[in-house]
Amino acid sequence: MKTLYISSNIEHLNRTLAERIINELESALANGQQALNLALSGGRTPQGLLARLVDKHRDSKVWNHVQVYWVDERHVAFDHPDSNYGNLRSFIEALGIPLNQIHPMGSNPDTEAAALEYHNLVNAIAAQRLSSPLFDLTLLGIGPDGHMASLFPGTEHRNDTLYCKAAIQPESGQARISLTLPALNRSACCIFMASGESKAHIVSQVYNGEPDTDYPASLIEPPGPAIWYVDEGAAKRLPA
Numbered sequence: 351m352k353t354l355y356i357s358s359n360i361e362h363l364n365r366t367l368a369e370r371i372i373n374e375l376e377s378a379l380a381n382g383q384q385a386l387n388l389a390l391s392g393g394r395t396p397q398g399l400l401a402r403l404v405d406k407h408r409d410s411k412v413w414n415h416v417q418v419y420w421v422d423e424r425h426v427a428f429d430h431p432d433s434n435y436g437n438l439r440s441f442i443e444a445l446g447i448p449l450n451q452i453h454p455m456g457s458n459p460d461t462e463a464a465a466l467e468y469h470n471l472v473n474a475i476a477a478q479r480l481s482s483p484l485f486d487l488t489l490l491g492i493g494p495d496g497h498m499a500s501l502f503p504g505t506e507h508r509n510d511t512l513y514c515k516a517a518i519q520p521e522s523g524q525a526r527i528s529l530t531l532p533a534l535n536r537s538a539c540c541i542f543m544a545s546g547e548s549k550a551h552i553v554s555q556v557y558n559g560e561p562d563t564d565y566p567a568s569l570i571e572p573p574g575p576a577i578w579y580v581d582e583g584a585a586k587r588l589p590a
Contacts, residue, residue: 351575352557356585360398360545367543367579368402374487374539375412384415387475389488389529391421391499392434395543396489400441413445419472421490422500422517422528423455425464432524455514461525465516472513472533483573484513488537492544494552496565500528503564507531531569540572547583554587 357363375386390396424432428439435454442452453471458464475484490498500517501507510530517526534540544553556568557578563569570576 352578353575354578357581360581363545363579363581364398364402367399371487372407372410378486379412379415386412386416387485388416389419389421389485390438391489391491392437393491395491400438404441404444408445413447416447418442418447418452420455422526425456425461425525425527455527461516465514465527468514468527469512483538484533484536487539488534490542492542492552492567494548496552496556496567498567500526501566503566506563507566507569535571537572540570541577541579543579544584545581547586549584550586553580553584
């Protein structure tokens, strides 16, 4: 089950999605939830969204209750230009989230060990939340090949049992660390964000298609509907 929201452009997308995120988090807090687990994707797409949250919602009381996790990471130093954490760090800190509530991936220089450490971190959430969602809100992007997080085509990701694993970017050979389907599919609210005509083909394939190992993004099946926020460019090949 999927839900789709189409914005006229990336600025409108950032505005409407920022409102959705703050409303989701504030509603959870109002309902008595004290720890709000937010899982973020990297890349350039979320930067405008987080800038909007900083600009319009930094005074919200939710940020003291938010624990920030990463969906995936390029296993590089945090000050490297490719670091997902490094690219979003200034925005997250500007929201006033306490530093001990920010949980970057990859502090261990060994990729396999870093993945296991992050599995253990998420497993500790699972021990506290039992059958409840691990993450209250997860933000996902989608690659032109249908990958999301660092779960790439060519691997049967549905066999994963750990919450996090090491991965390799197929084209560059870059080491990655990624949450797995057992973690991502335990998200109360799972949101895909895509913009630009370069994403139109894959958005159409995944949004209209059935679960398919060729497109790992299609394997996201959270308890509620997967929510898609796209701009008109990314929605270009969707049926009217």
